[in-house]
């Protein structure tokens with residue numbers, strides 16, 4: 001049996017699910033897009049092709065190999081986009097939660113059954129139907145759990161709003177000893193630069209107490225300010241609107257010392273190195289066109 005263990009975003013990674021771009025299907029029709037950045041590339045004729053995305057994910061898998069991380073891949077479903085494993089499930093402490101994801105993406109979960117079979121069924125939790133939640137919005141951070149949400153009355157109008165207020169209440173009930181801190185995110189179905197699709201699209205902790213952050217991703221200034229005060233201004237790398245769009249906050253920590261990042265994120269990668277991190281740079285610019293990057297492609301199962 002596999003013993004799940006995830007307390008935060010950065011402890012030494014031992015086992016992870018990494019998505020796959022194999023058999024991800026043809027370019028979607030505009031009406032099939034479920035995020036504005038994919039839509040933009042569908043309309044411009046620049047939507048990424050399978051072969052290029054497979055190469056990018058292979059490079060990511062190589063980094064895991066270098067650091068002796070055990071990697072599981074989803075089984076391949078025909079013509080199904082399975083790149084973003086992060087959202088379909090998430091682990092907090094010793095429990096794996098089966099996300100109530102966008103219905104268009106529900107199929108992706110069945111492809112990790114071979115991993116679920118290794119886990120004690122008592123450790124697998126399916127939230128009730130009214131709880132909408134995706135792993136990109138959930139970040140365990142030691143005594144805290146950070147959650148990105150959207151609670152406006154127009155929630156049903158946003159295909160980009162994935163985690164609702166029922167989810168925040170549900171996580172609070174599941175972890176009464178943790179401090180659950182939620183953040184209202186800015187949503188746009190049509191403009192990717194004004195859309196924080198998930199919390200990890202505008203914020204992510206790195207190391208033991210630093211963070212990457214973008215102010216405009218947050219709807220409530222006090223909530224953004226809470227993060228600045230919690231981490232300390234000197235420990236924050238504030239990214240621009242364009243850098244959020246490029247997915248700068250969606251790098252991925254293998255340990256408190258090692259961060260996997262996109263090779264063209266020069267300003268961020270230099271800052272990380274100045275802070276003492278080892279930066280493993282890989283190409284991920286094609287996958288970025290689907291409004292997800294490295295954190296989105298992974299689902300950690302065990303961190304030390």
Ligand SMILES: NC(=O)NCCC[C@H](N)C(=O)O
Nearest residue numbers: 034035084136198290292296
């Ligand atoms: N955690 C993430 O931010 N995941 C990225 C998911 C992108 C995908 N195109 C979606 O809209 O669901």
